[in-house]
Amino acid sequence: MFLRLAEQHRQYVQDLVMNLQALATVLERRGYPASCYTCGGQMSSASFMVSLGNNHLIRFLVSDYGITWTEMRDDRELMKLEGAEAISQLQELANLVKNFVPPSESPTLVSKNV
Numbered sequence: 001m002f003l004r005l006a007e008q009h010r011q012y013v014q015d016l017v018m019n020l021q022a023l024a025t026v027l028e029r030r031g032y033p034a035s036c037y038t039c040g041g042q043m044s045s046a047s048f049m050v051s052l053g054n055n056h057l058i059r060f061l062v063s064d065y066g067i068t069w070t071e072m073r074d075d076r077e078l079m080k081l082e083g084a085e086a087i088s089q090l091q092e093l094a095n096l097v098k099n100f101v102p103p104s105e106s107p108t109l110v111s112k113n114v
Contacts (some may be wrong), residue, residue, distance in 0.1 A: 009064070010044065016062050016087075017046040023090075024048060050093070059066055060090055 023033035027050050029087045034050040045063035052058065059070045069086035071079045081089055 013045070013062060013064060014043045016067075017043040020046050020048040020060065020062065023094060023097065024050070030097065030100060058084065058093065 003056075009098075017038055024034040024036035031051065032050050034048075036048045038044055038046045046061070048060040048062075049056045055074045057072045059068075060070045061070075061074070065088045067083055069079070069081040069089045070077060070092075071089075099110070
């Protein structure tokens, strides 16, 4: 059972890394400075970053050790989330892309209850 769960987790991380790469490409095409770096060919980890303008930066890290979303403005950390909450914020970013908000008009993604 544990070997099966480990393999499912590896596949999940790989899928997430592929989606981050695609999101970075789409964001770049839409005018947002974005990047997604992976280590090695196994796609077992990635560092995704995007600038939403006005010194507003999103960093999303994924690896076998965990998933982290960090949102910063003016070099100050506004929010740091892990796991499912981090992925939910990533979905909010993807929704921004779907609705194409120009970089100069993008709102903050910080939750109201932070």
